[in-house]
Amino acid sequence: DVKVTQSSRYLVKRTGEKVFLECVQDMDHENMFWYRQDPGLGLRLIYFSYDVKMKEKGDIPEGYSVSREKKERFSLILESASTNQTSMYLCASSHPRGQGGQTQYFGPGTRLLVL
C-alpha cells in the first residue's frame, strides 16, 4: 500500500513565523503535490513537483514555497505565516505512468492555525 506521511497533524504558529510542513512517501513516486483545503472552496493546488529539484506553481502559490531535495520528500514552506493561511494542508503523490490516470494518494493532512 502507498503510504504518505506528514510531519504534523496539528500546528499552531504565530503571524510572521516561518513554517515548514514536511511530506514523505514510500512508493518511489515521481510526482508530489501540496494542496490546501478550506470549507466551501474545496481542494486547491499550491505547488507540485515532477522530480527532484523540480517544482511547478499550482493555482494558489502566493505566500508559499517548496523544496524537493530527495525523491521521497516534499516540503512546503510558509515564509511569513499569515492568518489567512490557517487551513488544512494535504500532501499527495502519484506515479507518472501509474494506473488510473495517475491517481493521487494523500497523506492524513496537517491542520495549521496561525494566530
Added chain:
Amino acid sequence: QKEVEQDPGPLSVPEGAIVSLNCTYSNSAFQYFMWYRQYSRKGPELLMYTYSSGNKEDGRFTAQVDKSSKYISLFIRDSQPSDSATYLCAMNTGAQKLVFGQGTRLTINP
C-alpha cells in the same frame, strides 16, 4: 464556470438506502475519473477510478461515467453509517494534475 461541478450537499439518508452522488464537467478531454472518500479531519482516500465511459463495481460501490453527457456518478448500495463522509470526484486527461469537485458531505442515519 468551474471545470468540475459537484453539489456540496449536505445529503442525509437512512441506513440501507441507495445513495447517488454526481459530478458534471466541462472538459471533454478528461479520460480518467476518480472518487475519493474523506472522513472528518482525515486525508482523502481513493475509492475507485474508471477510464473513459462505462461502469465499474467494487462491493457496494458502483462508479458510472457518461462521457456523452459529461456526467459521472457514484452509487452506494445498502448504505451504512460508516459511509458517512465527504465524497470528492476528481478527473484528468492523463496528465499529472487532477481537477477536483468541491465534495459532497454525506450522512447515513442509523
